[in-house]
Amino acid sequence: MGLPTTTRAWSITEIKKDSFDTVVLKDSVPIPKLGEREVLIQIEAVSLNYRDLAIPKGLYPFPINLPVVPGSDSAGIVLATGPKVTKVSKGDRVCTLFNEHHQANPITPEAVKSGLGGAVDGTLREYAVFGEHALVKAPSTLNAIEASTLTCAPLTAWNALYGLQSKALKPGEWVLTQGTGGVSLSGIQFAAAAGATVVATTSSKEKAEELKKLGATHVINYKETSNWGEVARSLTPDGNGFDHILEVGGPGSLEQSLKAIKLEGVITIIGFLAPSDKQPTLMEALNHVCTVRGIFVGSKQQFVEMNLAIDSNKIKPVVDSNIFSFEDVKKAYQYQWDQKHYGKVVVKVAN
Structure with a gap:
């Protein structure tokens, strides 16, 4: 034929x-x-x-x-x-x-x-x-x-964790993910495979169990815990906050992410799913001494690197x-x- x-x-x-x-x-x-x-x-x-x-x-x-x-x-x-x-x-x-x-x-x-x-x-x-x-x-x-x-979704998560080379994810660091969308699920898998500790947020007990199976150590129900940013931060060593936060909610959750980030940590803005009239200003990055980074998926070079990690870790x-x-x-x-x-x-x- x-x-x-x-x-x-x-x-x-x-x-x-x-x-x-x-x-x-x-x-x-x-x-x-x-x-x-x-x-x-x-x-x-x-x-x-x-x-x-x-x-x-x-x-x-x-x-x-x-x-x-x-x-x-x-x-x-x-x-x-x-x-x-x-x-x-x-x-x-x-x-x-x-x-x-x-x-x-x-x-x-x-x-x-x-x-x-x-x-x-x-x-x-x-x-x-x-x-x-x-x-x-x-x-x-x-x-x-x-x-x-x-x-x-997975390539976006990989870019969030590794795309800023000076602050690429390292074993032993702490990562916060939000919800059960594709980026967050992949973020949990990649971070856990790298030896990081993952705290995830979700809206139900059933989803919490699934997130733990993927590698999340702690899961917070954001519907039951409105100040989930502060609660998540309290779980980190000495309450210093997270090295990486995958921000998928947008204005509606960025306020909490800023409360959870550590000094010199990285918040990667990915999504625009949760509208809010409480949108933090750009000056909040100064107040929290952190990097707030917007990304648009990832490059072919990163795709190749990610696929090698998927094969080697059987993700x-x-x-x-x-x-x-x-x-x-x-x-x-x-x-x-x-x-x-x-x-x-x-x-x-x-x-």
């Missing part, structure tokens, strides 16, 4: 704030001719992020170009390569890079504008052509569904038990929007 020339692909055609109706499945979309440094892959699985839900609803704060194939995270098998491709070969399992041009830190304006599924066509299609620079070999210890979750990403078919993408969107998931929501593309 020859290589495919068309593919089925999902497309976001316009913004509609109250539904996912503008996410539509298209048949027989032409596959572009393979360039000399390009790779044709059969996409096996795609995992979803909150961003994927925010884009069709007009809630995403970064540039998008409509119509666009949604999705940034995926794992697939290389079917063919251009003549100048050297990093991957036919038959390799690969993962997609969130920002195609983010090869190494620091991130550039060009890289910010190269996000899959927003600025450029993404992964919710059966076959796709990507530049070699936009792909990373998947960890050998993971299957396709597990590997499809790595592009955004398994947390995947929701409900796996969706390619035809049921909108059901997957609604399932995650309704917050019925625990771990990454995955769409299985290839049978």
